[in-house]
Amino acid sequence: MLTKGLRIGDNGHLFIEDCDAVELAKEYGTPLYVMNETLICENCKRYKKFFSENFSKASFPCYASKALSCLEIYRIMKEEGMGVDVVSGGELYTALNAGFPAEKIFFHGNNKTEQELRMAIKYGVGRVIVDNLTELEVLNEIAQEMNSNVNIGFRIKPGIDAHTHDYIRTGQIDSKFGFALENGEAKEAVRLALECSNLTLCQVHCHIGSQIFDTQPFADAVKVMLTFIAEVKNEFGYSIKEFNLGGGLGAKYTEADAPLEIEEYLAPVAKAFYEACQELCIEEPSFHIEPGRSIVGEAGTTLYTIGNVKEIKDVRTYVSVDGGMCDNIRYALYKAEYTVLNASKNEGTVLKKVTVAGKCCESGDLLKENADLTDPKRGDILAVLTTGAYNYSMASNYNRILRPAIVMVKNGRSRVVVQRESYTDLLNNDI
Ligand code: LLP
Numbered sequence: 001m002l003t004k005g006l007r008i009g010d011n012g013h014l015f016i017e018d019c020d021a022v023e024l025a026k027e028y029g030t031p032l033y034v035m036n037e038t039l040i041c042e043n044c045k046r047y048k049k050f051f052s053e054n055f056s057k058a059s060f061p062c063y064a065s066k067a068l069s070c071l072e073i074y075r076i077m078k079e080e081g082m083g084v085d086v087v088s089g090g091e092l093y094t095a096l097n098a099g100f101p102a103e104k105i106f107f108h109g110n111n112k113t114e115q116e117l118r119m120a121i122k123y124g125v126g127r128v129i130v131d132n133l134t135e136l137e138v139l140n141e142i143a144q145e146m147n148s149n150v151n152i153g154f155r156i157k158p159g160i161d162a163h164t165h166d167y168i169r170t171g172q173i174d175s176k177f178g179f180a181l182e183n184g185e186a187k188e189a190v191r192l193a194l195e196c197s198n199l200t201l202c203q204v205h206c207h208i209g210s211q212i213f214d215t216q217p218f219a220d221a222v223k224v225m226l227t228f229i230a231e232v233k234n235e236f237g238y239s240i241k242e243f244n245l246g247g248g249l250g251a252k253y254t255e256a257d258a259p260l261e262i263e264e265y266l267a268p269v270a271k272a273f274y275e276a277c278q279e280l281c282i283e284e285p286s287f288h289i290e291p292g293r294s295i296v297g298e299a300g301t302t303l304y305t306i307g308n309v310k311e312i313k314d315v316r317t318y319v320s321v322d323g324g325m326c327d328n329i330r331y332a333l334y335k336a337e338y339t340v341l342n343a344s345k346n347e348g349t350v351l352k353k354v355t356v357a358g359k360c361c362e363s364g365d366l367l368k369e370n371a372d373l374t375d376p377k378r379g380d381i382l383a384v385l386t387t388g389a390y391n392y393s394m395a396s397n398y399n400r401i402l403r404p405a406i407v408m409v410k411n412g413r414s415r416v417v418v419q420r421e422s423y424t425d426l427l428n429n430d431i
Helices: 021-028 037-054 071-079 089-097 114-123 133-145 185-195 216-236 262-280 330-334 423-427
Strands: 006-008 014-016 032-036 060-064 083-086 105-107 127-130 150-157 199-205 242-244 286-289 300-312 316-321 340-342 351-357 366-374 381-385 405-410 413-418
Touching (some): 021 032, 021 300, 021 405, 021 413, 032 037, 037 071, 037 262, 037 405, 071 089, 071 413, 083 089, 089 114, 114 127, 133 150, 133 185, 150 185, 185 216, 216 242, 316 366, 330 366, 366 381
Parallel strands (some): 032 405, 060 083, 060 286, 127 150, 150 199, 199 242, 242 286, 316 351
Antiparallel strands (some): 032 300, 300 316, 300 381, 340 381, 351 366, 405 413
């Protein structure tokens, strides 16, 4: 299986956009994250186009930068006219350093520190998405002290069960994120927010989970959230002007995944949005979303060099590569499935069933079990597809392994956007 922007060249090598993966590996070394910039930009343009044709002028899509955060991605998002969602002072700092406009940043998180809240106010982020009552109180105090007014949103749990992995399901009441609707907590939060001298409640937000293939839970969430806006209007006479549906659209990792195209996902969402506004007789709020995976996921491919091939007779064959859970923790963490292929010779013959293992001192450090690989040999380049989201951003230095470089490819040309770490980098903070 090949995802968007990938093909096998006449020489049997994998091509990413118009670049030969084996040549990229030779030029930049491995492991290497290769990002197809053309595809990232195309995805943003598709989101933007749908928005400009279907939603009000004040509406815009944001990129959820937890999926992949580095200076260049914020520069691209700025260029594409997207907003961004950040979840830490570190992501905020990176976005600001890339010259990303603060007013188009939404700051999330269930436990922002006071230092992070101060930073958000100081730099004037567009919205602080408040998660809980304590944060509401603390933020108001800090805003008073800094003599500022802060535009806020509320993270709300809409009580929608999206069928995805337990760890990435967030819409239900038993979740650490946000205010619950069922027990009146969200209403109480509105009442209190309206009393806060230095906060203006602008937005309600929900995020029901990630890697979702079905449109129904999104449409249901839209209905629930707009009903909440209507209730707030009726009970408090207050109009909440913005609605944010979060992220969650799935990406294709294996043949078994059938993600919707961006427009196929947005069309029923827009329909649910306008129907609910009409039914509830509310003024249409501006509309926002925060896709991460569906923008960068399939745009990423990780290249490794195959090292030792260990055949354990009647048990299995381990093919070890020069990275692993340190650059892609998703199999170890979620048993996430990937497609792997031999980028050096993918003619589809002599397939071998193997387990692809990383180089960390950890038996669970695997990238894929039961992988069909074309004749894997030491020195071949192995590609793992759909690694653009939640790979680099979740990478670690476990075993003091160096984090790989990121190379962007566009129109057949490549450039480094994040350098490979060096041994000196490892000692940067050691005293
Ligand atoms: N907005 C909020 C508030 C979120 O919490 C998330 C993801 C997103 C947007 C973006 O969701 P996306 O469009 O990427 O599905 N590490 C996990 C994924 C965790 C997602 C956390 N929140 C993984 O590797 O699958």
